[in-house]
Amino acid sequence: MTARAFTRPLLYLILTGLSLFFLMPVYVLLVTSLKPLDQVTLAQMWDLPKTIDFSSYGEAFTKLAPHFVNTLYLVVPATLLSALLGSLNGYVLSKWRFKGSDWVFTGLLFGMFIPYQSILIPLIQFLRDINLYNSIPGLILVHVVYGIPITTLMFRNFYASIPKEMIESAQIDGAGIFKIYQHIMIPLSITGFVVVGIWQFTNIWNEFLFAVTITTSEQQPIMVALQNLSGSQIVEWNVQMAGALLAALPTLLVYMFLGKFFVRGLLAGSVKG
Amino acid sequence: MNNGITTPSAQQLNDGKAVAATNKKRGITTDRLLSVLFILPSIILIAIFVYGFIGWTGYVSLSNWNSLVPDLSFAGLKNYVFLFQDFRFQADLRNTLFFTLLFIAIVLILGLLIAVLLDQHIRAESLFRNIFFFPMALSFVVTGVVWQWLFNPSTGVNLFLKKFGLEPMWYTSVTVIPGVEWGKIQFGIPVAILAVVIAAVWQMTGFSVAMYLAGLRGISDELREAARIDGASEFQVYTKIIFPLLMPVTVSVIIIMAHISLKIFDLIYAMTGPGANFVTDVPGVYMFETTFRGNYYANGAAIAIIMLLSVAIFIVPYLISSRKREAS
Structure with a gap:
């Protein structure tokens, strides 16, 4: 039995208070998005809607839907490709180390900490040169490339837990590097793929800097479209809040159903080596 | 050698072992090579997209390119100043x-x-x-x-x-x-x-x-x-x-x-x-x-x-x- 550092009522009081702070934006978002525009006045901000009105969702959906589709086209291939690449790299860097491979790994890792502003000007020139500027395939390329460090890190740490003996006995049975990857590593790394997949899905879905600089108008992903909602002349807060919820829904749902894996990714991505 | 049935001599067995050993060794070296090939694309991509582009940005930061038309003439630390x-x-x-x-x-x-x-x-x-x-x-x-x-x-x-x-x-x-x-x-x-x-x-x-x-x-x-x-x-x-x-x-x-x-x-x-x-x-x-x-x-x-x-x-x-x- 552990002794308790706090008296129980006090403990729950503090936790509840903090929870209210964390949930406050959700409450405001929900009540605002369910109000018709004439009820969205500053003074009534905290009041519950007098009548439930879904029209702001309809309006937000009409404006965001094409960008929502863009983002799907972006996120699915980018997530799959970067997970696959990360898994290959992680396999090599954990089970087929060569001289200097640890420094290669460190060199790759640096790429996940850089401010992307420091590569943006050449990147855009490069994408123009290869005709991928202002296109979803261009954004896929960008997310796959700059996803290499984090996905490699996650898979390398993940594969470190697979015992060396398994690889060695497979080698004695005559299996080569690819057979081992295909028949031993991949089946054992389903969880790894789920964790990395969720992580990349969430990050790419939520990303803004590449999206706003590499694409314009119709090609833009959801977060740029959401940001543009507030650029209009009259700020329709109800539509904006409905839009924010719609844009956040996919990652929120992923968190709700697969939150455990999301948190694992969070911890895996931060604990080095 | 010339008759159909042969029984492997001790020598042959040893040769076989040696062959297997070299085979295994060759297999591992090919695998070694392959392992580097697997990771090479990522190394090249990061070398270009991270390190190369940073170098390029550094170069732009020392240039006179402050309009729509690229002008990469050397400006020293002017922009930083x-x-x-x-x-x-x-x-x-x-x-x-x-x-x-x-x-x-x-x-x-x-x-x-x-x-x-x-x-x-x-x-x-x-x-x-x-x-x-x-x-x-x-x-x-x-x-x-x-x-x-x-x-x-x-x-x-x-x-x-x-x-x-x-x-x-x-x-x-x-x-x-x-x-x-x-x-x-x-x-x-x-x-x-x-x-x-x-x-x-x-x-x-x-x-x-x-x-x-x-x-x-x-x-x-x-x-x-x-x-x-x-x-x-x-x-x-x-x-x-x-x-x-x-x-x-x-x-x-x-x-x-x-x-x-x-x-x-x-x-x-x-x-x-x-x-x-x-x-x-x-x-x-x-x-x-x-x-x-x-x-x-x-x-x-x-x-x-x-x-x-x-x-x-x-x-x-x-x-x-x-x-x-x-x-x-």
Whole structure:
């Protein structure tokens, strides 16, 4: 039995208070998005809607839907490709180390900490040169490339837990590097793929800097479209809040159903080596 | 050899073994080669897209390219000199400094507090955990949009604060405390930045909670028990045993939060923009606007390089030390 550092009522009081702070934006978002525009006045901000009105969702959906589709086209291939690449790299860097491979790994890792502003000007020139500027395939390329460090890190740490003996006995049975990857590593790394997949899905879905600089108008992903909602002349807060919820829904749902894996990714991505 | 039936001699058996051995050896060397081939594309991509492009940006930052037409003639440090004398960039440095300090301090303290509370064998732990974690699954853009509404000075949280006679201006305030003259700007904490700090804290505290919670769960109950038997109070168990053991977690959280805060762009762009007198401007927003809205490419590149250096100063030692720690 552990002794308790706090008296129980006090403990729950503090936790509840903090929870209210964390949930406050959700409450405001929900009540605002369910109000018709004439009820969205500053003074009534905290009041519950007098009548439930879904029209702001309809309006937000009409404006965001094409960008929502863009983002799907972006996120699915980018997530799959970067997970696959990360898994290959992680396999090599954990089970087929060569001289200097640890420094290669460190060199790759640096790429996940850089401010992307420091590569943006050449990147855009490069994408123009290869005709991928202002296109979803261009954004896929960008997310796959700059996803290499984090996905490699996650898979390398993940594969470190697979015992060396398994690889060695497979080698004695005559299996080569690819057979081992295909028949031993991949089946054992389903969880790894789920964790990395969720992580990349969430990050790419939520990303803004590449999206706003590499694409314009119709090609833009959801977060740029959401940001543009507030650029209009009259700020329709109800539509904006409905839009924010719609844009956040996919990652929120992923968190709700697969939150455990999301948190694992969070911890895996931060604990080095 | 010439008759049909042969029985393998000892010599042949040995040869066979030798062949198998060379085969195996050849197999492994081919595999070795293949393993490098597997990773080579990633190495090349990162070499070009990270290191090559950084070099290119560095080159642009030393050029005269400050219009729509690329002009890569050498300008020396002109763009850097301009920035450090620029009112807006000086404001950015001040804002980034205080944003980073406040953001990290609050995320650490609040995160540790919540983690310790959650670690007290409470009911509904997973419910509470999810309440603190879910903002991390959101985009900074979503957070920015929602908190802009909440911190609207004539509404939002002010509707409550009014009852206590408080009516802060939040992100519309241009006050800088204490506001001593320094270069072209007033130095101190811009009040407006607090609104952004609160929004960022709301989004990222879950990260430090998760990290500290994992750290706390890794500390054995026996250790706590032993300390109690030695007569330590519950308070001392935390301050003398547990908090020191959590130091590596604290370092990790500081590093991760610092690099997020030094390159922050989307939250501020979505929530407040540069603000009046640039009270909420940061290098990320300035770089974006001056490069892609104003076509001052060389200035933008110089801002980007300064951002990169500010991150590299502590990321590089951190990466090298964790590499060495792993090697030993």
